[in-house]
Amino acid sequence: MSDLKETVLEAALDHVPFDGWSEATLAAAIEDTGADPGAVRAVYPRGAVDLALAFHRRGDAEMVARLESEDLDAIKIRDKITHAVRLRLDLMEGRKEAVRRGTTLFALPIHAADGARALWETADAIWTAIGDSSDDINWYTKRMTLSGVYSATVLFWLGDSSEGHMATWGFLDRRIGDVMQIEKLKAQMRDSKLLAPLMAGPNWLMSRVKAPTTPSDMPGSWRRD
Numbered sequence: 001m002s003d004l005k006e007t008v009l010e011a012a013l014d015h016v017p018f019d020g021w022s023e024a025t026l027a028a029a030i031e032d033t034g035a036d037p038g039a040v041r042a043v044y045p046r047g048a049v050d051l052a053l054a055f056h057r058r059g060d061a062e063m064v065a066r067l068e069s070e071d072l073d074a075i076k077i078r079d080k081i082t083h084a085v086r087l088r089l090d091l092m093e094g095r096k097e098a099v100r101r102g103t104t105l106f107a108l109p110i111h112a113a114d115g116a117r118a119l120w121e122t123a124d125a126i127w128t129a130i131g132d133s134s135d136d137i138n139w140y141t142k143r144m145t146l147s148g149v150y151s152a153t154v155l156f157w158l159g160d161s162s163e164g165h166m167a168t169w170g171f172l173d174r175r176i177g178d179v180m181q182i183e184k185l186k187a188q189m190r191d192s193k194l195l196a197p198l199m200a201g202p203n204w205l206m207s208r209v210k211a212p213t214t215p216s217d218m219p220g221s222w223r224r225d
Contacts, residue, residue: 021052
């Protein structure tokens, strides 16, 4: 079934630039591959939206495979994240229109939750691949922050016509710089003798939050295929 899923997805990518992530694209992919429609519906039960999610997750898997093959131990966390985001987008360079069409699909209210989960999965994949070991509130805040950085960078990248996407990489550096400033401010607040009494309650509450231990515990309770 995984072979069927990949075969149909690959065929669909030839039609996405013209018909988007739609039922028309899925029908064309079924016709091109000669696959059994019932079997295709079994692997893509929600049709086009599941097809788009499969494309997104394949990109995540390719990024993780590349990251795991590289030696990033000597690189700072900021540089690891920058490298991972750039790699994720570089891998999609030849499928930019498919990414654009996916962004349009997940902007629809009916699919917004799917889009948000897909972004979270990408952020989680990046943090996990670079060795994040947090198991408290930081597990959530890291992924939430990176989801915002990644989504903003994708939108900029889609409209970027600069050579080598240099404008996008500059934009990414600035966004990560903004995040680092926030982290610096949080550290200053934690170390402040003046603010310490005021932060005691919130800090205690946040210390009780633990990272999920199983996929079903994750936000939205989705399952990675």
